[in-house]
Amino acid sequence: xxxxxxxxxxxxxRSVSSQARPAACDALRVGVDLSGKAHLSGASLPLAWRxxxxxxxxxxxxxxxxDAEVRIESPDPEADVLLHTSQIRFMSGPSHSFAIxxxxxxxxxxMTGSSLPLRRELSLTVTTKDQFGNLTPLNRxxxxxxxxxxxxxRNAMEMRPSTGLLSMRGTGEAQVFLTALRPGHVEIWVEQVxxxxxxxxxxxxxxxxxxxxxxxxxTGVYSSPSSYLAAFRSKASPSDMQWQAKADxxxxxxxxxxxxxxxxxxxxxxxxxxxxxGRNTFGGLGLTILDSLTTLWLMGFDEAFEKGLRFVKDDxxxxxxxxxxxxxxxxxxxxGGLLGAHTLSGKEIFLERAQELxxxxxxxxxxxSRMPWPTVNLARGTSKxxxxxxxxxxxxxxxxxxxxxxxxxxxxxxxxAADKAFQAVQSxxxxxxxxxxxxxxxxxxxxxxxxxxxxxxxxxSYYEYLLxxxxxxxxxxxxxxxxxxxxxxxxxxxxPSPSASETxxxxxxxxxxxxxxxxxxxxxxxxxxxxxxxxxxIALGLMELPQHDLVEKGRNAxxxxxxxxxxxxxxxxxxxxxxxxxxEFSKVNSKAPHKFIEASSNGRHSFLRPETxxxxxxxxxxxxxxxxxxxxxxxxQAILNHAKVPHGFSSVRDVxxxxxxxxxxxQTFVMAETFKYLFLLFSPxxxxxxxxxxxxxxxxxxxxxxx
Ligand code: DMJ
Numbered sequence: 001x002x003x004x005x006x007x008x009x010x011x012x013x014r015s016v017s018s019q020a021r022p023a024a025c026d027a028l029r030v031g032v033d034l035s036g037k038a039h040l041s042g043a044s045l046p047l048a049w050r051x052x053x054x055x056x057x058x059x060x061x062x063x064x065x066x067d068a069e070v071r072i073e074s075p076d077p078e079a080d081v082l083l084h085t086s087q088i089r090f091m092s093g094p095s096h097s098f099a100i101x102x103x104x105x106x107x108x109x110x111m112t113g114s115s116l117p118l119r120r121e122l123s124l125t126v127t128t129k130d131q132f133g134n135l136t137p138l139n140r141x142x143x144x145x146x147x148x149x150x151x152x153x154r155n156a157m158e159m160r161p162s163t164g165l166l167s168m169r170g171t172g173e174a175q176v177f178l179t180a181l182r183p184g185h186v187e188i189w190v191e192q193v194x195x196x197x198x199x200x201x202x203x204x205x206x207x208x209x210x211x212x213x214x215x216x217x218x219t220g221v222y223s224s225p226s227s228y229l230a231a232f233r234s235k236a237s238p239s240d241m242q243w244q245a246k247a248d249x250x251x252x253x254x255x256x257x258x259x260x261x262x263x264x265x266x267x268x269x270x271x272x273x274x275x276x277x278g279r280n281t282f283g284g285l286g287l288t289i290l291d292s293l294t295t296l297w298l299m300g301f302d303e304a305f306e307k308g309l310r311f312v313k314d315d316x317x318x319x320x321x322x323x324x325x326x327x328x329x330x331x332x333x334x335x336g337g338l339l340g341a342h343t344l345s346g347k348e349i350f351l352e353r354a355q356e357l358x359x360x361x362x363x364x365x366x367x368x369s370r371m372p373w374p375t376v377n378l379a380r381g382t383s384k385x386x387x388x389x390x391x392x393x394x395x396x397x398x399x400x401x402x403x404x405x406x407x408x409x410x411x412x413x414x415x416x417a418a419d420k421a422f423q424a425v426q427s428x429x430x431x432x433x434x435x436x437x438x439x440x441x442x443x444x445x446x447x448x449x450x451x452x453x454x455x456x457x458x459x460x461s462y463y464e465y466l467l468x469x470x471x472x473x474x475x476x477x478x479x480x481x482x483x484x485x486x487x488x489x490x491x492x493x494x495x496p497s498p499s500a501s502e503t504x505x506x507x508x509x510x511x512x513x514x515x516x517x518x519x520x521x522x523x524x525x526x527x528x529x530x531x532x533x534x535x536x537x538i539a540l541g542l543m544e545l546p547q548h549d550l551v552e553k554g555r556n557a558x559x560x561x562x563x564x565x566x567x568x569x570x571x572x573x574x575x576x577x578x579x580x581x582x583x584e585f586s587k588v589n590s591k592a593p594h595k596f597i598e599a600s601s602n603g604r605h606s607f608l609r610p611e612t613x614x615x616x617x618x619x620x621x622x623x624x625x626x627x628x629x630x631x632x633x634x635x636x637q638a639i640l641n642h643a644k645v646p647h648g649f650s651s652v653r654d655v656x657x658x659x660x661x662x663x664x665x666x667q668t669f670v671m672a673e674t675f676k677y678l679f680l681l682f683s684p685x686x687x688x689x690x691x692x693x694x695x696x697x698x699x700x701x702x703x704x705x706x707x
């Protein structure tokens with residue numbers, strides 16, 4: 001109920017020129033007629049004129065302009081006084097509040113959700129209202145002009161008119177059009193330019209609105225994991241149809257692992273599937289959940305994904321992570337997992353929590369060299385200093401996650417930190433393959449530490465992120481150039497040498513081995529399973545790099561040979577053991593043709609690592625050769641036969657011993673990567689859109705061209 005009061009002083013005269021007050025003045029009555037639905041409240045009655053004072057209480061349930069006719073009347077038609085009638089208009093008050101409404105310009109549909117589409121023109125209407133909610137023009141005496149302002153970077157948003165000028169109509173409404181060209185958060189607000197600014201309320205505070213733009217070409221298109229699964233399965237080719245049953249078996253295996261974790265370790269970082277316990281190895285963040293979200297989505301598990309989302313929303317508490325945890329692992333698994341879930345589902349909660357986690361990881365980058373300290377305490381926001389050398393993969397593969405976080409949130413701190421760490425690694429000035437250790441983060445000038453040159457443990461994802469940072473932002477050509485330099489140097493640690501003359505093998509695939517070189521330049525005849533990501537990376541390079549780069553230096557032919565030959569060796573690592581599982585590493589014979597030699601006892605365990613499955617996935621995408629699916633099916637069968645336990649899957653102690661001895665641990669990458677790559681290998685290409693997405697080193701989808 002709106003109540004408006006009007007006080008008026010009136011006087012009673014005999015004539016305009018006379019100040020005399022006749023007796024008839026006491027008998028005067030007041031009459032009031034109101035327009036619309038307004039009426040006088042009881043407080044105004046009786047409508048008598050008393051001692052020259054009139055007071056009206058006008059009530060109206062509508063916020064509308066009210067016209068009142070006020071009459072001073074006398075009951076005596078002969079009365080010797082001047083009678084009076086006044087027209088009073090109750091106008092809107094001065095502008096009091098601003099409202100901003102958004103609609104899709106072409107369809108007029110109001111945009112009420114939290115995420116707005118990129119590259120679609122939005123019509124933005126600004127209205128000014130008075131305290132009663134009446135549309136009202138701005139008080140003209142204030143002068144000046146109102147402009148719409150935004151925090152978007154240059155070239156990230158277009159406005160019509162380009163100045164953002166809000167031409168207020170008499171009704172108190174103005175319209176501008178805007179189109180976001182980059183994803184992420186943008187703030188908009190109304191600003192007064194010129195005029196008496198002090199007469200305005202602090203407009204920026206009153207009008208700021210936060211908008212979040214997403215690329216709806218690839219995110220938020222599917223409302224649930226199952227609709228995503230149904231959509232890509234509807235695009236299956238005849239050969240995909242034949243493999244669908246295998247994809248479903250992988251789905252079942254994944255669900256078996258998820259159920260074990262859900263039942264016995266929910267909220268803990270990892271499941272110990274034999275003892276049926278949970279353990280906190282990463283600070284107690286429920287890391288298995290964070291690392292599984294993207295697989296849950298791709299495999300179409302609605303309920304489990306929803307449960308994971310609720311965990312992220314309600315239970316994930318970084319304040320509980322009061323221990324020193326690897327910055328690198330938190331980045332690729334937890335941050336990557338949250339960003340990947342955001343990529344696929346478009347649900348903003350994942351980005352919110354990713355941003356929070358990113359903020360808590362930032363202290364790790366405050367070192368003299370700008371390379372991250374190895375660990376961070378998320379609860380305290382601190383990193384312990386360390387005098388240990390920096391591990392190449394740890395400083396050099398955090399970049400795609402932090403850069404993506406900046407692209408999506410607009411907070412430049414994340415990208416800056418990761419870029420500085422990357423530049424610090426580059427500052428050692430060694431081209432191509434780098435030693436696996438660099439000077440500790442506390443040394444401002446970064447130097448190489450005499451250590452081995454390798455593509456497996458301690459180094460792997462550094463090389464992977466050269467190509468993937470370029471996919472994330474192809475205009476940064478230095479990443480591509482660095483990757484090409486690495487690839488040109490790679491044959492130095494491959495045996496047999498992949499140069500065409502030595503490997504003219506009549507179309508036969510040569511089983512190349514990726515070995516290591518010690519600091520003094522001699523070869524270490526050992527191949528890590530971790531290095532089995534390399535053929536997949538080379539295949540990705542063959543699919544994505546410009547032809548002119550591939551033609552140069554005969555790269556095309558060499559890369560094809562390496563991609564196929566290294567994949568064949570990685571498959572052999574699995575297939576040649578008694579269980580069919582691959583050992584952590586294997587020795588390689590130094591004599592041609594450089595066959596694998598039985599792994600030494602400290603390398604015979606298997607964490608069910610994903611790298612071979614990962615390469616099979618890329619090789620199948622590159623070649624379409626069904627052999628890679630058949631090999632994948634062998635890997636999967638070995639995992640089912642020798643690593644499955646009643647409540648999950650377990651790392652095994654010795655891949656040569658049957659029955660296997662379980663190590664009572666299920667690494668989170670088994671669910672993030674191993675099962676995901678096998679599932680994608682057996683699924684239609686539409687299950688993972690490589691034109692718009694790429695996978696971080698933990699198998700979480702991020703966007704290409706995001707920056
Ligand atoms: C995963 O965490 C990632 O793939 C990382 O790049 C290497 N190690 C494991 C899998 O083996």
